[in-house]
Amino acid sequence: MKKIVCLALVGLLTLSLFASGGKNSWMNTARIAGGVLWTDMTDEEMKETVYEIHERGQSVILTWVPHPLLEDWSSHLEFLRKASHYIHETYPDLALIIYQGPLEIVTPHVDSNRDGKVDSGKHSIYTDHPEWLQVGMDGRKAVFYGDYAFWIGETDEDVWLCPSDPEYRELVKSHFYELAQIGIDGIWIDIPKFQCDFGDWNSNWACHCEDCQKKFKEDTGLEIPKTIDWDAKPWKTWVLWRQQVIANFIKELNDTAKSVNPDCKIIVEHWHGIDVESVREAWSPILLREVTDCLAHEYPAASYHPSTYDYYNYLRDVASYLFYRGLGREHPSWILAYSSEKKGQKMLAASVITAGCNFYDTDVPDMDGTVNLTQQKEIFHWIKGYSLYYYDAEPWGNTGVYYSKATMDFLYHEQWGEGDFYCEFMGVSMMLLSSHIPYKVIFSLDDLDEFHTVILPNTACMSEEEIGKVNQFVTKGGNVIATGEAGLYDEWGYSRSQSLFHHNVISIPDSVGANYYRDVQPYYPWWAPEERGDGEEFKSHFLAILEPLKIPGIYEVDTPKEVIVLPFVNENTLILRILNLSEIAEGEPRTQKVTLTILWSVTNGRLYHFLSSSVPIENPATVDVHDHALLTFNVSEPVTIVSNSYDRPAADLLTTFLEKNGFFVDISSSCHSCMEQIRGRTQLVILGGHKALGTGELVDILLTEEEKELLEQKGAQYIFVKVDAFSEGQIVIIVAGNEREDTYGLVEKRVFEIVQTLVRPEAYYLRFMRI
Ligand SMILES: [Zn+2]
Known part of the structure; x- marks a missing residue:
């Protein structure tokens, strides 16, 4: 969008890639699947396996090693060192x-004998190191016997360890050191959490071990609360402290791995992350993103089972993926979701990449399977071929939707899982998506200026500082919609x-998003609603x-709500990613017509059908979209x-x-040699007067001479508009002051008029909506 800025960034990026060995970008374009490399493979078998994986277009192999506390892993590490070396030599991608x-x-x-105890004469982690285990609020240690989850056999012992135990912490660090040393590209960390609800634990909020008690006292001067009390500050302090302990632990593992292998990336997997579980289990994705290279979001998508193929489920999925993209910022967002048949595999890939996330192919419920290897290859090759359009482009959006961590941390805990904030946030996101209004999820209110409109979806807990930023934004002309109880609680x-909101903030006491969400009732395979609405009544209220x-748009779109359209920009390329969910209950959608008029002046249009061919298109265009x-x-x-x-x-x-008013902007420096090119542009804004460098x-x-004289007076500030200056139909706006500060002040003061002077079709999304 801003050419000079983009070029400067590219320069920096190239430098940093070079500085760290040039392999950073593999995470951004990752196409992930399992690909187990067993130690007992011969060299030929290993090479054959890697060859096949590479042929399929997979770019990241995730593999497993035995746990070093249960089995000597040195031979496995030696094998993986050899495999890693071979892969890097033979397949640099x-x-x-x-x-x-x-x-x-x-x-x-x-x-x-399944009596809930270790058989006499046998050893386990619990029998050998009981002090390492997490301890629940009721004093029980986190040890479970039997098949509590699909990965635990019926005669197995399952323990959850505490990162505060100094001996165990050092041991884990030494394992990470050994792993990173063999030259692998990354370590995938799963389930870094304090248990709360596992097995027969119900709200048993770990960890109350001696180490945690001591450390909490040292850090805060407080005792760990023995009862749940959402009104008490010590309880809230402890809730936040647990999250910080997990984040600090991951940071130490990351530092340890990088100390021996600076190119070793740390990827953390967590479950869902948007709802209250992230608080109960203490794995806040918002804290974890700061201490990792990438988050892998395990997520129960609509593709999981044919019974969940449903428009609203897929719509919720895309809203979740956009939450992850907002969270990830410059880091990629890997999605570990599952499918159980070929149609689901294809739609899962289509919905994940539409949002700009990275696709991990597997089948229910494993991490190393696939529903269909042939289609996996087609999908991976498609993504590889068009990764520029998926992973090098910035989302375009002038509407911001704020996700408030404090609200998730401290309110609505009596509502398990999908509480009032979650439902409002998701409902608002889904209504925007189905209305073709592009938006960005934001996690801070620091940079609101890029937005035309900001929505605070029942973000109840807000600090005075945050409210101050909102008030400042509206006094400068920004729009803010605050729904539900937004701002009615402090950050605790x-x-x-x-x-405390300024009177220009539009307060909507209804929880319009939650009403929509609870009407359409997106669901998961383990629970299906009996009666559902279509949410249209609540959406009409929201759109009103x-x-x-009049949120400015950059295109007009005529297509039903089942079609999602998301705009992205890469340099001077506009990319629209389209996902069709019409009649998705059948597993694959019915082909849908989409009519689009791009309001920017565009050329060289092209339509690429997912896993298929491409054709040239004009603007405006009416196209048939099958799935994506x-x-x-x-x-x-x-x-x-x-x-x-x-x-x-x-x-x-x-x-x-x-930009937030829908213009496409290029900043150009003036130079003698580029003068001809600048003169040829149809819409020009020149900053500075005739004496400016x-x-x-x-x-x-x-x-004219008179105009120059005017400008030479002290404190002068003028806007001159020249029509047909160098060519017919051209408009040139000169914004100039006698001093440099005068130019800035003039832009700040008259920005609305400058925008109105520029020729542009009047457009805003809702005017063109077909509901
Ligand atoms: Zn502990």
């Missing part, structure tokens, strides 16, 4: 990562006597709130801002404002 679950150990076959979850805001498609266009006529380095802050300010040469031609 293939990465090898190893699975670790450092806080859970299953000791097999130690309870053969204590209620306020009155709202949005409509007067990419539409790409070159943007040929950006609004060009000509600025020298002194006026760059004014150029950035104007760019941000133009660089840009002055151009302005000098355009201004």
Whole structure:
């Protein structure tokens, strides 16, 4: 979008890739699946396996090793060192990562009579190291016998270890050191959490071990609360402290691995992460993203089983994936979701990549299977071929939806799982998606200026500082919709006597998103609702709130709500990713017509059908979309801002404002040799007067002598509009002040008029909606 900025970033990126060995990008374009490499493979078998994996277009191999506390793993590490070396030598685009679950150990076959105890004469982690185990609120240690989960055999022992135990912590670090040393590309960490509800534990909030008690006292001066009390500050302090312990543990493992192999990436898998489970189990994805290279989100998608093939389930999935993308920011978002038949495999891949996440192919419930190897190959090759359109593009969106960690941490815990904040957040996201309004999920209110409209979906717990940022945004002309109880509690979850929002904040006391969500009732395979609505009544209410805001759009789209359209920009390429969910209950959608008019001036349109062929298209275009498609266009006529380095802050300010109002902007420095090219642009904004460095040469031609005289007066600030200056139909706006500060001040003050002067079709999303 901003050419100079983009080029500068590319420069930095290239440097950092070079500095760290040039293999960073494999995570961003990862196409993941299992590919177990057994130690007893011959060299030929290993090479054959790797060859087949690479042929299928897979780019990341996840494999397993035995636990070093249960079995000497040196021969396995030696084998993997050899495999890793071979892979890097032979296939530079293939990465090898190893699975670790450092806080859970299953000791097999130690309870053969199934009496819930280790057989006499046998050893287990619990019998040998009882002090390592997590301890629940009721004082029980986290040891379980029997098949509590599918990965635990009926005569096995399953223990959950505490990262606060110094001996165990050092041991795990030494394992990570050994693993990273063999030259692998990454370590995948699963289940880094404190137990709360596993097996016969119900709200047994670990960990109350001696080490945790001591450490909590040292860190906070408090005792670990012995009862759940959501009104008490010590309880809340402890809830946050548990999350921090897990995050610090992961950070130490990351540092340890990188100390011996700086290129070794740390990938952390967690479950879901959007709902209250992230609080109960203390694995906050918001904290974990700061201490990892990538999060892998295990997620129960609609593709899981034919009984869950449903429009609203898929819609919820895409909303979740966009949550993960907002969370990941510059890090990739890997999705570990499952499918159980070929149709589900294809739709899962289509929905994951539509959102810009990375596809991990497997089948229910394993991590190393696939539903269909032939289709896996087609999918991986498709993603590989078009990764530029999936992983190098920035989402376009001028609506922000705020996710509030404090609200998830401290409110609505009486509602298991899908509480009021979760439902509101998801409902709002799903209504925007089904209304073709692109949005970004944000986790902080620091940079609101890029948005035209910000939605606070029942973000009840907000600090005064956060509310201050919201108020500042609305006083500058931004739109804010606050639904439900937004802002009525402080950041610790204590209620306020009155709202602190500026009167321009649009407060909607209804939980319009939660009403929608609970009407359409997205579901998972373990529970199906009996009666469901279509949510349209609540969506109409929501859209009636949005409509007067006239959120500027960049395209008109005519297609039913079952079709999701998401826009992305890579340099001067506009990319639309389309996902069709019409009649998805059959497993594959019915082909749907989509009519699109791009409001930017675009050329070279092309339509790519998922796993199929491509055809050229015009703008506007009416296209048939089967399941998923990419539409790409070159943007040929950006609004060009000509600025020298002194006026760059004014150029950035104007760019941000133009972009959120739907313009495509290019910032250009003025130079003698590029003068011809600049003159040819249809919409030009030149910052600075005739005496400004660089840009002055151009302005000098355009201004009359009288206009120049005006500008030379102290404190002068002028906007000159020149029509048909160098060519017919051209508009040139000169924003100039006598001093540099005058130019900036003028842009800040008159930005609305500058935008109105630029020629652009009047468009906002809701006007064109077909519900
Ligand atoms: Zn502990």
